[in-house]
Amino acid sequence: MHDWTKIIKATTVADPATGAVNTPVHLSSTFNQASFDHFGKFDYTRSGNPTRQAGEKAVAALEDGEFGFLYSTGMAAISSVLEIFSQGDHLVVTKFVYGGTFRILEDVLSRFGISHTFVDPTDLDALEAAIRPNTKAIYIETPSNPVLAVTDIAAVVAIAKRHQLLTIADNTFMSPVLQKPLRLGVDIVVHSATKFLSGHSDILAGAAITNDPGLASRIYFIQNAFGATLGVTDTFLLLRGIKTLGVRMAQSSKAALQLAAWLEQQPQVTRVCYPGLASDPGYTVQQKQATSGGAVFSFDVGSAANAKILAENLSIPEFSVSLGGVESILSYPAKMSHAEMSAEEQLACGITPGLLRFSVGLEDPADLQADLAQGLARLNH
Numbered sequence: 001m002h003d004w005t006k007i008i009k010a011t012t013v014a015d016p017a018t019g020a021v022n023t024p025v026h027l028s029s030t031f032n033q034a035s036f037d038h039f040g041k042f043d044y045t046r047s048g049n050p051t052r053q054a055g056e057k058a059v060a061a062l063e064d065g066e067f068g069f070l071y072s073t074g075m076a077a078i079s080s081v082l083e084i085f086s087q088g089d090h091l092v093v094t095k096f097v098y099g100g101t102f103r104i105l106e107d108v109l110s111r112f113g114i115s116h117t118f119v120d121p122t123d124l125d126a127l128e129a130a131i132r133p134n135t136k137a138i139y140i141e142t143p144s145n146p147v148l149a150v151t152d153i154a155a156v157v158a159i160a161k162r163h164q165l166l167t168i169a170d171n172t173f174m175s176p177v178l179q180k181p182l183r184l185g186v187d188i189v190v191h192s193a194t195k196f197l198s199g200h201s202d203i204l205a206g207a208a209i210t211n212d213p214g215l216a217s218r219i220y221f222i223q224n225a226f227g228a229t230l231g232v233t234d235t236f237l238l239l240r241g242i243k244t245l246g247v248r249m250a251q252s253s254k255a256a257l258q259l260a261a262w263l264e265q266q267p268q269v270t271r272v273c274y275p276g277l278a279s280d281p282g283y284t285v286q287q288k289q290a291t292s293g294g295a296v297f298s299f300d301v302g303s304a305a306n307a308k309i310l311a312e313n314l315s316i317p318e319f320s321v322s323l324g325g326v327e328s329i330l331s332y333p334a335k336m337s338h339a340e341m342s343a344e345e346q347l348a349c350g351i352t353p354g355l356l357r358f359s360v361g362l363e364d365p366a367d368l369q370a371d372l373a374q375g376l377a378r379l380n381h
Helices: 003-011 050-062 074-082 099-112 124-129 153-162 213-226 232-242 245-263 283-289 304-313 343-348 365-376
Strands: 067-071 090-094 115-119 135-141 166-170 188-192 206-210 271-273 296-300 329-331 355-359
Touching: 003 050, 003 232, 003 245, 050 067, 050 206, 050 232, 067 074, 067 213, 074 099, 074 188, 074 206, 074 213, 090 099, 099 115, 124 153, 135 153, 153 166, 153 283, 206 213, 245 296, 245 355, 245 365, 304 355, 304 365
Parallel strands: 090 115, 090 135, 135 166, 166 188
Antiparallel strands: 067 206, 188 206, 271 296, 296 355, 329 355
16 A cells, blocks of 8 residues: 555544544543443543544554554653663664754763763664673664764664664654655654654654564553653644645655755855765665655755854745744754754764754745745855
8 A cells, every 4th residue: 555545544544433534532531431340441541542542553554563652742752762771771872863862861861870872873883883781772863863864774773683682763854654664674663743744833742653562562651651642632633734744745855855956056055964865975775765865954054154144034944943844944953953962062963053954845946945045145155
């Protein structure tokens, strides 16, 4: 079944009680139990709710997974998955990691005795050398935020299996339409569903998906224990947003390639990071494991001063945090998504002072290009 068909079938499930084609919103914190001795499937919404269950089944289906879990934010999903580990455990983590994940690893999990080593995942020898006797998992994000560094998923999975380790992949930038890490052997996939899955910048949500019943049990225990679950109204909105995921990703990815190729030719731009370009170092691997370069790219205009000028003179994209909406969004990673990192740490990950991240929405690509052209014309050479 084509993904676009699967998306509609997964998010349009007739309600058995009424036949409604849209998932009912079960606004109830608790559920009556008909029997003193035998409780029904649902008892308290933190532990389970029919609306959230529908959303969890949908995100699992899109990733070709069996077990899905929805959370109140993307960081709640990532944090909850990382909380399945215990004191004394060690993780190998891509150095190209989202700022919020960096913060959890550095400032929270480290306090509870869960250690980590950041590595460049494009250097497979260095990645394998970072594995210790107490290493339990390898955590990757591909393409990464914000420099779009590509990790060879299958190669990392092979290393993990040799050492009996789990592999966790953040698939936010690609969405399940463009990349399916579980098919490549990854054990757990996480998403900031706030982004492309939702697609409308109107909710916060996170997701985790696995095919392993044992891992699913551990993830569910943490989800229920910590309680950072997605509310039912937001679950309904997430399902509604997912319905258009296929067409949104196709259009935005096509436009992103067009704009990235054009920016590569502009004299004011010193670097374009986009794995859909043949010139990108991750292009070959991206072609192997994903269907396109995605809808996000980043580009460097040489200095923080130039980044400020451009951000203040573009009229179409929103200058804001986040990505993945129907509206184009321009971000400045050094002060937004990766503000938790020091200047030195940012530079080590390729986040230079002139770097801007562009999430391409559904506006006409010619209009976006014209807007970028007039903005670039204002920059200091």
